[in-house]
Amino acid sequence: MIVYKVEIKPLQGDETYPSTWTDISDYVDASGISKIKKEIDATDYSIGVYTLSDITLKAKNLNGIFNEADHRSIFPNGRDLAIVKVSFSQIDNQGIATDTTRFEGILNEEATRLDTEDSEIRFKVLAKDSVLRKNKVSGGAVSSGQTVSAALGSILNVPDVTKVLNFSSANINPDLDVVIDDGSSFDNATIRDAVNELLLISNSVLLLDASDNIIVKSRQENSLTGFLPLYGPGDIFGRENIIRVKSFNSGKHRTFTSFKVNNTVFDKTGFSEAYGFQQKSLSIDSITDDAKELSIATRLTEEFKYPKQELEVEVKTLVAKNHGLLDTVQMNYPFQLRRPKEGNFYPIVGVTKIGDASDPLPQEYGPLMIDSNIAFKIIGITENVKKFTTTLKLRQTGTETFDGIFNRPESAIVGFAVIGTAVLQADTTEVLKQNWNPAIVGATKINGLAEVL
């Protein structure tokens, strides 16, 4: 059996929280939890860094159980700053529950509303990263000459943040640890805006793990092993666990072949010719050195120069609950096959002989096929508590024309090198590091190195 559970820890008089949770699930409306969302690179034509949405809780305020200054209430010292946890609870046949925390946040009293006619109360629960939105960088916190990682430490390793989140410099590993030219540009900015700029110029993302540790890392996927396998309706073994696929696209909305950082431009010429000149401009106050601006522009262009497929896939939350942002996903989504006629069979690779009348090639149908060798990473998770489903936003891994797959083929296989799209030696300025060898039909191993003479 699976249920969602909502628990709460009200703030006590001594500014501490109790050691145990109070279960308020029985008071929460069946549709009373808004979607739980977290994502990076949130919207089209943008590159973002991290979004963890707040949620709204709707509950029955039976006999004033959620009131303030009410002896019947569970809030002895007010509702504000109470910790709220939403868990996904699996209960086995022996009644033993295994809970997976899906959201933990802080109740924001400013947005609480109570309707007396139906005793309904609405709470806004802020995600824990809201502490970044509600506090600012104190003057002089970031020094000129600090690296991005050190600057993040100066901004995040402060009491206002660490009372809610955990900071360790060992978890701060930006992709490009550039040196800040002007630390004063961060003075009095919100911590979130300051962190966003640092993440952007270092081509990094910020994640919160299950223990509320702040993690700063590159956009690279966590690992190609331990992936989440998803199966569509055409899976030959009938293992279907995908509810639907939405918004499948080529990724061109998030392809940038040129970046302009302040007044410094980097163009990836070969890719611009292939995919069009798509430039993103960034205004970065903390960087004033031309060479650094170029290194930032170069790194960001390298990250986003090649279109990588993106899609949204909806599955049962039970399937996806143990997978988080930047975990890998394998989409097994072949075309569906027409059922063989009575007396015929599907052909077997390596067994069926060409011309075998009982094993004709089946007809394929369906609007979309996604090769299972393409590796995707999770860049967004939206959990629908009412429907027990989760929508994963996926982006193909890698940054090059030849990566983003689980197993690199030893020879060119139709379907990977896409005619009209694949480009050999996309960048005319790129110097190949291996010896050239002539391409021989039927024998050539195309791995980004062979030259077709």
Next chain:
Amino acid sequence: MAITGGIKIFEPSAASIDNSTTIVASTGDASSDFAIDNNAYTYWRSSGSNDLTTETLTITLPTSQAITRIMLVDHNFKNFQVQYDNSGFTNFSNVTSLDSEGLSAISETNYTKNTSYYEFDSVTTNQIQISIDTTQSVDAEKYLSKVIITTEIGTLSGYPVVSRLFTTRNEKKSQVLSGKTIIEKSIETFRTTLNLNNYPPSYESDIDLMYTLFDRDESFLVWLCGGRFGSDYFRYTLRGFRLQDIYLMQVARSFNNKYDKNIYTGLIDKRVTLEETPL
């Protein structure tokens, strides 16, 4: 007929591609996984076989477990045996098949149907072997769609009305500008409603069985024909009632129960809706 009772309900097959079961075929091993998958249209097929060649399928379950039922769904075997591992492959005992009872083994010499079903004394094992000698058409490649290794949850004693027997291709329709309709069909799925109408309390075990299914979180196998076949039972066998029609299903809606005419000591009305599930 040897098998008794009506609609049969089983646990999901212990042999499944989803649970690390392995299967090895003497030939045609490339297709052996198809015998333990969830697709009714995929088959294990031997390669280069004939009636002089005995093919074997050896199924290894992830753990040793008790089993009491074996079903071979949609095959062409004529002469074959099924054994279990007990420090060596051993015959099942007290076997009841679709045709006979009290057998000392699962062993057929002139099988003519496309699906086989066997009940036997419980054994605990992690390995089953199917040995096939000949096929119903002489010297044909041997094939098998599914092997089900399981235990029974229950058999209905009575005969509920099987209404709303839906076999659907999950058609998606879109009307285009001309007014015509584009219809896209997906894979075939099955759902049905069992109406236990005016059910006598003497069949209370059936009602208990329905509640058992209602309480379950896991899906279960439903065999509507319960082993009945042929013109004695069906003038025309609808899809859903054929021997090979066994579906993984789950209770899809709330139960609709009442006492007939509100007489608590009288007959019972109950409606159970079942839908096919992928897992």
